[in-house]
Structure formats: structure tokens, C-alpha cells
Amino acid sequence: MRRGSIASLLAIGVVAGGIAAAAAVLLPWLPTDASREAGRIDFVFWFVVIICIVIFAIVAAAILYSVVRFRAAPDDLEDGPPIHGHTALEITWTLIPTLLVTAIGIASAIVLSRNDAAGKDPLRVNVTAQQFTFSFSYPAANGLTSGTLMLPEGRSTVLHMTSKDVIHAFFVPEFRQNEDVLPGMSTTLVITPTRLGTYPVICNELCGLGHALMRTTVQVVTPTQFAKWLKSQSAAISSPNPSVSGKAVFTNNGCGACHTLTASGSKGSIGPDLDKLLAYAAQAKQPLEPFVRQSIVAPNAYIQPGFPKNVMPQTFGSSLTKAQLDALVQYLISSSKKG
Numbered sequence: 001m002r003r004g005s006i007a008s009l010l011a012i013g014v015v016a017g018g019i020a021a022a023a024a025v026l027l028p029w030l031p032t033d034a035s036r037e038a039g040r041i042d043f044v045f046w047f048v049v050i051i052c053i054v055i056f057a058i059v060a061a062a063i064l065y066s067v068v069r070f071r072a073a074p075d076d077l078e079d080g081p082p083i084h085g086h087t088a089l090e091i092t093w094t095l096i097p098t099l100l101v102t103a104i105g106i107a108s109a110i111v112l113s114r115n116d117a118a119g120k121d122p123l124r125v126n127v128t129a130q131q132f133t134f135s136f137s138y139p140a141a142n143g144l145t146s147g148t149l150m151l152p153e154g155r156s157t158v159l160h161m162t163s164k165d166v167i168h169a170f171f172v173p174e175f176r177q178n179e180d181v182l183p184g185m186s187t188t189l190v191i192t193p194t195r196l197g198t199y200p201v202i203c204n205e206l207c208g209l210g211h212a213l214m215r216t217t218v219q220v221v222t223p224t225q226f227a228k229w230l231k232s233q234s235a236a237i238s239s240p241n242p243s244v245s246g247k248a249v250f251t252n253n254g255c256g257a258c259h260t261l262t263a264s265g266s267k268g269s270i271g272p273d274l275d276k277l278l279a280y281a282a283q284a285k286q287p288l289e290p291f292v293r294q295s296i297v298a299p300n301a302y303i304q305p306g307f308p309k310n311v312m313p314q315t316f317g318s319s320l321t322k323a324q325l326d327a328l329v330q331y332l333i334s335s336s337k338k339g
Helices: 003-026 036-069 087-115 223-237 242-252 274-284 288-297 322-338
Strands: 123-130 133-138 144-146 149-152 157-163 168-172 177-181 187-191 197-203 215-221
Touching: 003 036, 036 087, 036 177, 123 149, 123 168, 133 149, 144 223, 144 242, 149 223, 157 168, 157 177, 177 187, 215 223, 242 322, 274 288, 274 322, 288 322
Parallel strands: 123 157, 149 215
Antiparallel strands: 123 133, 133 144, 157 187, 168 177, 168 197, 197 215
């Protein structure tokens, strides 16, 4: 091959690679990483991207050069000369992809292994998914349950996840990790937050009518703020004032994901508007308090017209303590009267 041809190939390759590299670097393909595990996953991502850019530059250079250099004349209708093949070249273009794929596999295996290592003294959080909400329980805080995932910065956390109904998936884009949440078994996910902030928690598996609204948030706070939050939440749940303890139960069990309630600031639309409980009880021809209690523990006993059946979980009668249930009922009653 002549020097001019080599120079042309190099020039085309540099231009093609530059365009691809600019698209990779300048466009915001990924959200900000907020965990140690995300940084490792991003390393694999960019490792693969660099390999792809190099391959793209080589292939683009060869194709564009061939189109220009070996273009047939308009009146040339003859077949090209027969070419037998090139054994060394065939071995080379088989060996190089094999080595590249092997390198990607090794890098991925190392990252997966390190991301599964929880380290010393990890925080345990039990995650329960059900249509259409997540709840997070902290065994170290006597089983405190929250509808928002609160995590201390810099401390490894192990999520033990299970589902009460169908298959869900736990996904936080800033953490880069996605894990299926399955009924009847427990899956785990290790997270080590490294950036303070609030990030979305998304159900990443089609799970029913309200799948698109199965959202909550994870808040990464300092260890001091996390300790204060645990203390304040425990105090709120045990408060004798229903407006405090009832609101904590409502919020921590993710009720606002499906229902509107002005007092809590929730605007869910999957289930009935809880500001209208007085009207609903009248339509059901039941006293308000028994109606509200029954709607929580046996939601299919009465279905408000216009809303689907078998959507609200039927597990709150067993998952809530009597004190929590009483507080929630009183909170809903008082809030609906204000509304």
C-alpha cells in the first residue's frame, strides 16, 4: 500500500473517530453518578464506548476510502478480479474481537464482584414492593417504615427486596443499578451513596395499571442528618396525636402514590380522592369511621364507582399494627373533614 493511501486512511479514521468521540463526550448520555458502584459501572460503559469508537473509525475509514479509491467507471460492467482470501488477515480480524470481548467480560466481572461486596458494617434496609408503591423498613430502628428511602452518605447499604404481588424492579438512574423485586423470594442490592441529594426511585418492570406512577425518592443525607431523621420518624409514629402519627403512617406506606389528600400534599390519581371520604361513605351508606377502616383492611369490600377493583393492596390489615391503623383512620377522617 502506498504512503498516500495510508495517509488518506489515517485522515479519514481520525475525522470519523473525532466525530464519534465528540458525540460521546459532549452529549449528556448519563445522569450524574451518586454512588461508588455507579462510578465502576460508568468505567465499564466508557471502556466499551472507547473500543466502539476505535472500531467505528477503522471501519468508516476503510469503507469511505474504498468507495472513493476503487469506484468503478460508469461504463465498466465487468466483474472484479477473483480474490482467494487472506488467511493471516482472517485470523487477525477474528483474534482482535475475541480479545476485546474477553477484556470487556473480565472488566465487567470485576466490577460486578466489587459492587456486590457490602464492606464493613453495612446498613440493612428491607424493601417491599407492591402495586404501586415501595416501602422501606429499617431493622436497626425497630422496623421503622418509610415511603422514602433515606440513606447516609458514604456508608454501604444492603437492600433486601421482596414483592407482595407481582414482579417489580428497583432502579435509581444515578446509582446505575437495576434489580428485580420478586414475590416469594429475596433479592439484594448494595449501594454506597457518595453524593448528597434527592434522586428518583423507579419501578423498571411493567407491573400493572399504575406502573407509570410507581415512583418515590431516595434522599442521601449526612450521617448526622440520617440519625436525626431516624429519631424524628420514630417519635412521629409513636406520637399520641393522630395528625402526627397518622400522617407518618400515610406517608411511610406510600399511600400518596395512588391517592389525593390535600393535608399530606399528595396528588395520586389511581385510587379515590381521599378528600371526598365523607361523600364516598354516604354513597356506600356506611358510617364514616367503619367505612374508612374497612377501605384500608378490605379494600375490595366496596369499590367506589369509576375506579378498578383489585388495585389497592389487601395487606394493610396485617402489616399495620392496631395503633398505626387507628392513627391512620383518625388522620384520614380529620383530613377529609378539613378538605
